Amino acid sequence: MSLENLEATLQEAFDASTKIYEERGFRRRIGFGKKPALISVDLANAWTRPGNPFTCDQDKMDQEIIPGMQRLLEACRKQNHVVVHVTTAYQMPDRNNPHTDMGLWHCKIPMEAVDLADESLWQIDSRIAPLDHEYVMMKKRASSFHGTPLAGYLRSCGVDTIIVTGVTATACVRTTICDGLADGFRTIAVRECIGDRVPGAVAWNLYDIDSKFADVETVDTCVAYLEKTPGAAA
Amino acid sequence: MSLENLEATLQEAFDASTKIYEERGFRRRIGFGKKPALISVDLANAWTRPGNPFTCDQDKMDQEIIPGMQRLLEACRKQNHVVVHVTTAYQMPDRNNPHTDMGLWHCKIPMEAVDLADESLWQIDSRIAPLDHEYVMMKKRASSFHGTPLAGYLRSCGVDTIIVTGVTATACVRTTICDGLADGFRTIAVRECIGDRVPGAVAWNLYDIDSKFADVETVDTCVAYLEKTPGAAA
Amino acid sequence: MSLENLEATLQEAFDASTKIYEERGFRRRIGFGKKPALISVDLANAWTRPGNPFTCDQDKMDQEIIPGMQRLLEACRKQNHVVVHVTTAYQMPDRNNPHTDMGLWHCKIPMEAVDLADESLWQIDSRIAPLDHEYVMMKKRASSFHGTPLAGYLRSCGVDTIIVTGVTATACVRTTICDGLADGFRTIAVRECIGDRVPGAVAWNLYDIDSKFADVETVDTCVAYLEKTPGAAA
Amino acid sequence: MSLENLEATLQEAFDASTKIYEERGFRRRIGFGKKPALISVDLANAWTRPGNPFTCDQDKMDQEIIPGMQRLLEACRKQNHVVVHVTTAYQMPDRNNPHTDMGLWHCKIPMEAVDLADESLWQIDSRIAPLDHEYVMMKKRASSFHGTPLAGYLRSCGVDTIIVTGVTATACVRTTICDGLADGFRTIAVRECIGDRVPGAVAWNLYDIDSKFADVETVDTCVAYLEKTPGAAA
Numbered sequence: 001m002s003l004e005n006l007e008a009t010l011q012e013a014f015d016a017s018t019k020i021y022e023e024r025g026f027r028r029r030i031g032f033g034k035k036p037a038l039i040s041v042d043l044a045n046a047w048t049r050p051g052n053p054f055t056c057d058q059d060k061m062d063q064e065i066i067p068g069m070q071r072l073l074e075a076c077r078k079q080n081h082v083v084v085h086v087t088t089a090y091q092m093p094d095r096n097n098p099h100t101d102m103g104l105w106h107c108k109i110p111m112e113a114v115d116l117a118d119e120s121l122w123q124i125d126s127r128i129a130p131l132d133h134e135y136v137m138m139k140k141r142a143s144s145f146h147g148t149p150l151a152g153y154l155r156s157c158g159v160d161t162i163i164v165t166g167v168t169a170t171a172c173v174r175t176t177i178c179d180g181l182a183d184g185f186r187t188i189a190v191r192e193c194i195g196d197r198v199p200g201a202v203a204w205n206l207y208d209i210d211s212k213f214a215d216v217e218t219v220d221t222c223v224a225y226l227e228k229t230p231g232a233a234a
Numbered sequence: 235m236s237l238e239n240l241e242a243t244l245q246e247a248f249d250a251s252t253k254i255y256e257e258r259g260f261r262r263r264i265g266f267g268k269k270p271a272l273i274s275v276d277l278a279n280a281w282t283r284p285g286n287p288f289t290c291d292q293d294k295m296d297q298e299i300i301p302g303m304q305r306l307l308e309a310c311r312k313q314n315h316v317v318v319h320v321t322t323a324y325q326m327p328d329r330n331n332p333h334t335d336m337g338l339w340h341c342k343i344p345m346e347a348v349d350l351a352d353e354s355l356w357q358i359d360s361r362i363a364p365l366d367h368e369y370v371m372m373k374k375r376a377s378s379f380h381g382t383p384l385a386g387y388l389r390s391c392g393v394d395t396i397i398v399t400g401v402t403a404t405a406c407v408r409t410t411i412c413d414g415l416a417d418g419f420r421t422i423a424v425r426e427c428i429g430d431r432v433p434g435a436v437a438w439n440l441y442d443i444d445s446k447f448a449d450v451e452t453v454d455t456c457v458a459y460l461e462k463t464p465g466a467a468a
Numbered sequence: 469m470s471l472e473n474l475e476a477t478l479q480e481a482f483d484a485s486t487k488i489y490e491e492r493g494f495r496r497r498i499g500f501g502k503k504p505a506l507i508s509v510d511l512a513n514a515w516t517r518p519g520n521p522f523t524c525d526q527d528k529m530d531q532e533i534i535p536g537m538q539r540l541l542e543a544c545r546k547q548n549h550v551v552v553h554v555t556t557a558y559q560m561p562d563r564n565n566p567h568t569d570m571g572l573w574h575c576k577i578p579m580e581a582v583d584l585a586d587e588s589l590w591q592i593d594s595r596i597a598p599l600d601h602e603y604v605m606m607k608k609r610a611s612s613f614h615g616t617p618l619a620g621y622l623r624s625c626g627v628d629t630i631i632v633t634g635v636t637a638t639a640c641v642r643t644t645i646c647d648g649l650a651d652g653f654r655t656i657a658v659r660e661c662i663g664d665r666v667p668g669a670v671a672w673n674l675y676d677i678d679s680k681f682a683d684v685e686t687v688d689t690c691v692a693y694l695e696k697t698p699g700a701a702a
Numbered sequence: 703m704s705l706e707n708l709e710a711t712l713q714e715a716f717d718a719s720t721k722i723y724e725e726r727g728f729r730r731r732i733g734f735g736k737k738p739a740l741i742s743v744d745l746a747n748a749w750t751r752p753g754n755p756f757t758c759d760q761d762k763m764d765q766e767i768i769p770g771m772q773r774l775l776e777a778c779r780k781q782n783h784v785v786v787h788v789t790t791a792y793q794m795p796d797r798n799n800p801h802t803d804m805g806l807w808h809c810k811i812p813m814e815a816v817d818l819a820d821e822s823l824w825q826i827d828s829r830i831a832p833l834d835h836e837y838v839m840m841k842k843r844a845s846s847f848h849g850t851p852l853a854g855y856l857r858s859c860g861v862d863t864i865i866v867t868g869v870t871a872t873a874c875v876r877t878t879i880c881d882g883l884a885d886g887f888r889t890i891a892v893r894e895c896i897g898d899r900v901p902g903a904v905a906w907n908l909y910d911i912d913s914k915f916a917d918v919e920t921v922d923t924c925v926a927y928l929e930k931t932p933g934a935a936a
Contacts (some may be wrong), residue, residue, distance in 0.1 A: 184338060
């Protein structure tokens with residue numbers, strides 16, 4: 001398969017869809033609010049580094065996602081914005097255990113590959129290491145909101161806007177964005193900082209997201225917004 | 235744009251992705267459980283009939299989704315399986331009301347088009363009209379589980395498997411499936427009974443769903459399963 | 469039983485408990501925030517008027533709860549604060565229906581007494597009738613947050629504080645307050661506007677709430693706060 | 703205050719309430735289902751051992767709760783029933799951190815006393831130490847269900863009944879039970895295995911729970927049920 005052909009063909013489909021959507025009042029801009037949080041989804045070693053079933057596209061990771069995240073983190077830290085580093089692991093990664101905390105997800109994908117006992121797997125990538133006062137939140141399902149205290153946490157911080165990065169576009173990033181909107185937050189997806197591991201998936205998921213669930217914005221736009229917006233008093 | 239070209243190109247991308255997914259242990263089969271429920275998402279007039287911003291692909295609706303749903307309903311009713319007809323509407327569909335029950339979703343898509351005061355908009359399509367003992371559940375967000383009693387309801391009925399149909403693949407069906415899996419239910423997406431309103435969206439969303447969140451199965455397969463599986467005693 | 473003796477004895481227990489709580493750092497004040505919402509729980513006819521299994525203490529209702537609510541509503545309406553009128557009813561109030569939307573709650577209490585088909589049961593009491601732009605939210609469980617869009621709705625309105633009234637102290641009010649705090653909202657319980665139907669229940673539930681989950685404040689204090697706090701621009 | 707007087711007076715109030723409740727159809731029995739889980743709430747050192755603000759009544763703990771839990775655990779382990787050990791701790795237990803994962807709860811009670819960095823605080827009491835295949839679930843709020851994957855986890859295990867123990871009656875046990883019922887599970891509270899730290903609180907909370915949210919049953923009854931009920935195949 002030619003990836004160039006895939007991209008061109010997808011772009012044609014997106015253009016045709018955009019025409020329909022715009023005629024009907026979809027693809028509106030939700031905009032940035034007054035108090036943002038950066039939600040970084042599964043940028044932990046099992047996803048960011050080689051050698052795991054969950055390893056994502058390494059060129060994209062090293063050349064776009066990590067450098068983009070470094071710029072976003074720097075902007076958040078200057079202004080003391082909320083940052084949440086989300087990761088995923090299981091206490092009982094044994095598919096034969098009928099009571100595994102993987103629930104049913106291992107019946108679709110290889111969740112047994114992230115064992116809580118091996119911290120190197122679920123630790124946030126050292127290139128974007130959390131600071132002590134940044135929340136490292138463990139989840140068990142795809143969405144960062146589902147079965148976690150995230151929505152209540154963000155409300156208690158006064159957050160009204162989530163800026164979402166990470167992997168994968170198909171699963172944990174998309175479900176996080178959909179839930180975030182439903183939970184009452186303005187939703188921004190950072191174009192360069194969302195990855196996946198199969199061809200086309202980033203493109204079509206960002207297209208769906210931009211049409212219905214979040215504004216897809218560049219790192220530059222997000223950094224400019226974060227830098228000019230006051231965070232919590234130091 | 236040629237839709238045939240789109241389909242062929244997407245199929246190439248899916249094939250390439252499937253190779254990667256299968257090497258890594260994705261795309262497993264979750265299987266049917268012992269006690270199913272049919273969850274029919276937004277097959278209400280604003281989505282199934284012409285003339286609304288939410289109107290979906292009418293050929294697909296009339297020729298595949300509705301006839302498929304009729305067969306699924308018949309099989310469920312024979313065995314007294316749980317059926318939930320999900321629909322969506324707003325008490326305050328005024329975008330200038332800062333306290334509208336649309337939340338923030340109208341900032342992305344035209345939710346103001348489904349006014350609770352006009353029952354004809356959110357009423358389930360008469361071709362698949364609910365029976366009195368089938369739950370017609372109103373939701374406000376994309377997912378049938380988010381901000382609704384659905385997960386608790388299904389657990390109280392003893393349900394372990396959800397068979398999901400409706401519109402749209404991009405939004406309410408996909409989020410329902412992702413949440414259903416996270417909430418501990420076996421998840422089945424009915425191939426012919428899931429629609430949308432833009433080119434390619436059904437194909438790529440079903441592909442993502444089948445790879446990570448639910449088994450995509452035909453109406454025939456689902457009907458056969460429903461017919462042979464005992465439901466509640468009459 | 470002498471109710472005066474009950475009250476005196478409970479007060480002794482509360483005093484002894486308060487000593488322990490205060491030594492250990494419990495019973496802190498959470499305080500009012502910047503953007504309140506009034507959450508009025510189950511002040512619908514089945515609870516506020518005579519003749520239903522859910523009917524609450526009528527003296528308290530007529531002399532304190534309704535008059536207090538009228539003052540709170542007036543203050544909210546002057547400033548355009550968010551008001552949510554919560555009520556409860558069931559589409560399938562038949563205990564023999566294995567798929568009833570009552571879930572399992574009818575296995576403990578007579579939920580079958582609020583039939584969705586009889587609007588007079590679940591309609592908000594006419595003495596505190598909702599205005600058109602005030603959200604009338606139907607719930608199925610005790611908590612106003614559980615299985616409803618309330619948390620996301622309030623976040624989308626920018627609300628950071630919930631002022632809770634209604635019935636009963638034991639069930640729907642207490643669970644609403646506990647969930648509201650967990651969902652990230654400052655929680656205020658209005659002393660005169662919370663009722664029940666059995667002796668002692670208001671006293672001990674308000675005591676527990678004040679110790680751990682919300683500040684219990686008078687109508688006067690809440691009205692003064694609501695009047696001086698700016699709501700949404702008209 | 704005389705505790706004997708408190709107990710006698712509360713019993714009078716309960717008797718008067720029971721009369722009202724029974725006339726109206728409250729205080730029904732929900733009963734045990736077919737597939738139980740034992741949910742043990744906050745029986746970690748900060749609550750079970752002396753010296754912490756959260757320390758509970760030590761006589762009750764040592765003489766009733768821990769011995770009762772040992773019998774319940776033994777019965778569960780014989781039959782391979784689901785056991786969940788719930789505990790609570792915070793990554794950022796600093797009240798001056800505006801982004802603490804304590805959310806707003808520290809504004810009411812001293813949550814800063816359970817620091818995630820000090821495992822001795824939140825570790826489950828060694829007298830009822832978890833086995834490797836029993837889920838040790840960290841929560842941040844009162845309810846074991848709120849902001850956790852518990853409901854989905856239990857559904858994925860096929861559980862239909864939760865047997866709840868732990869501390870405190872006022873907060874984490876009561877909210878867990880209320881949420882469990884709302885999430886569709888049959889709810890059983892184990893009389894001898896639920897504690898608190900102030901006089902009367904266990905009595906009135908168990909009374910409210912028994913009247914509306916769960917059956918209060920003895921250890922003997924629960925052990926007999928657990929022993930005769932088949933769990934997961936080994």
